[in-house]
Amino acid sequence: MPARLLVTGGAGFIGANFVHHWLARHPDDRVVVVDALTYAGNLGSLEGVRTHPGFRFVHADIREQQTIEGLLADERLDTVVHFAAESHVDRSIAGPDPFIDVNIGGTHSLLKAVRAVWLEGTGEGAECRFHHVSTDEVYGSLGPDDPPFTETTPFAPNSPYAASKAGADHLVRAYHHTYGLPTSVSNCSNNYGPYHFPEKLIPLCIVNLLLGRELPVYGDGLQVRDWLHVEDHCRGIESILDRGRSGATYNIGGNCERSNLEVVQAICHHVDHLFAGRESLGQRFPDCPAATGEPCADRITMVRDRPGHDRRYAIDAALISAELGYEPGVEFDAGLSATIGWYLEHEAWWRAVMDDSYRSWIDGWYEK
Ligand code: NAD
Numbered sequence: 001m002p003a004r005l006l007v008t009g010g011a012g013f014i015g016a017n018f019v020h021h022w023l024a025r026h027p028d029d030r031v032v033v034v035d036a037l038t039y040a041g042n043l044g045s046l047e048g049v050r051t052h053p054g055f056r057f058v059h060a061d062i063r064e065q066q067t068i069e070g071l072l073a074d075e076r077l078d079t080v081v082h083f084a085a086e087s088h089v090d091r092s093i094a095g096p097d098p099f100i101d102v103n104i105g106g107t108h109s110l111l112k113a114v115r116a117v118w119l120e121g122t123g124e125g126a127e128c129r130f131h132h133v134s135t136d137e138v139y140g141s142l143g144p145d146d147p148p149f150t151e152t153t154p155f156a157p158n159s160p161y162a163a164s165k166a167g168a169d170h171l172v173r174a175y176h177h178t179y180g181l182p183t184s185v186s187n188c189s190n191n192y193g194p195y196h197f198p199e200k201l202i203p204l205c206i207v208n209l210l211l212g213r214e215l216p217v218y219g220d221g222l223q224v225r226d227w228l229h230v231e232d233h234c235r236g237i238e239s240i241l242d243r244g245r246s247g248a249t250y251n252i253g254g255n256c257e258r259s260n261l262e263v264v265q266a267i268c269h270h271v272d273h274l275f276a277g278r279e280s281l282g283q284r285f286p287d288c289p290a291a292t293g294e295p296c297a298d299r300i301t302m303v304r305d306r307p308g309h310d311r312r313y314a315i316d317a318a319l320i321s322a323e324l325g326y327e328p329g330v331e332f333d334a335g336l337s338a339t340i341g342w343y344l345e346h347e348a349w350w351r352a353v354m355d356d357s358y359r360s361w362i363d364g365w366y367e368k
């Protein structure tokens with residue numbers, strides 16, 4: 001029987017990629033997106049599925065419990081894939097309140113809604129699943145020689161963002177344990193790919209280069225992240241919904257540790273190479289250093305470090321591999337090159353999302 005999904009935060013980066021992925025792979029399913037369209041949510045990211053017969057968009061906040069209950073019941077939804085969150089660590093440092101309200105309060109509100117409809121309403125809860133999309137940041141920071149995070153690594157969140165995601169993970173666990181709600185959680189590493197809001201490192205550097213701006217690297221730039229192409233993340237979530245155990249947590253990672261400086265240098269290298277081979281790019285983006293043959297890496301600027309900056313994340317993804325047969329497939333260099341290509345082809349998308357609130361945030365954030 002076709003599945004009937006509620007996707008929260010489906011107008012954001014990973015949520016939109018997931019909706020595209022899911023409807024391409026499961027064209028007969030119902031996919032209802034609920035999104036509050038904060039600065040990070042863009043309907044333009046869902047343009048490709050707008051006319052799909054199984055797709056519906058609802059402009060609502062996950063904290064509107066009655067609205068969510070109504071949707072779950074009226075649409076007979078059997079699966080929640082919960083992406084909606086405040087997601088940017090720097091913003092959580094500047095102002096933690098919305099992170100606590102949305103990531104903890106919003107997740108709890110959703111859990112109350114599914115409990116009411118699935119467990120106390122139709123009684124069809126056993127066939128349902130609430131999946132929480134979480135982060136590797138709940139595990140804290142690794143030293144250079146520490147083994148990667150496993151699903152049993154104790155939580156040690158260091159930023160208000162990470163603490164709010166850890167709180168949400170605990171609530172999902174408690175609703176499974178106490179009320180028997182069928183749940184799953186994935187803790188994933190850093191994603192990159194299409195529709196990524198240009199406040200995050202990779203899209204920020206791509207867009208800044210095209211506009212001739214500096215590339216801000218925090219501290220010494222030797223912090224390490226484990227990069228995963230967003231399409232691989234979507235496949236990982238799909239494998240959990242398909243075959244994952246109820247009540248389980250799965251780590252998802254890319255087996256791809258890179259320092260931030262390495263990532264920024266790789267972006268510079270790709271952009272230099274692309275512009276050298278296509279004169280038309282220099283005409284479209286005359287402020288990009290590569291348009292005049294200047295090495296893009298000359299624009300790397302070391303700036304003040306992020307307070308409490310986690311040094312290293314790395315994921316041990318042995319569990320999802322052994323239990324569900326899931327492996328990431330996109331090699332980093334190829335994925336990064338394709339991502340830069342996507343930003344070159346979707347200038348209208350990134351220009352549209354860089355509105356006044358974007359500019360006031362980016363311009364005011366870091367100090368040299
Ligand atoms: P994003 O910031 O790009 O998108 C978040 C979406 O949630 C936006 O569309 C926004 O409008 C929506 N939203 C925010 N508050 C809402 C509310 N109260 N009600 C309804 N919608 C609301 O985030 P993302 O990078 O796509 O991340 C999605 C999820 O994946 C988050 O839960 C994040 O913690 C998690 N995650 C992200 C990464 C990553 O690398 N980006 C890695 C691991 C986990």
Ligand code: DAU
Pocket residue numbers: 087088089090134135136137188189190191199200201202204216217218221223224225260306313
């Ligand atoms: O690890 C998963 C997490 O990855 C997700 O849970 C978060 O939602 C997502 O935003 C991301 O968090 P990070 O803080 O790792 O991502 P960000 O792109 O903000 O930063 C990546 C690294 O680059 C980090 O070490 C900080 C650094 N950085 C970031 C920016 C924006 C810079 O050096 N300069 C920058 O301008």
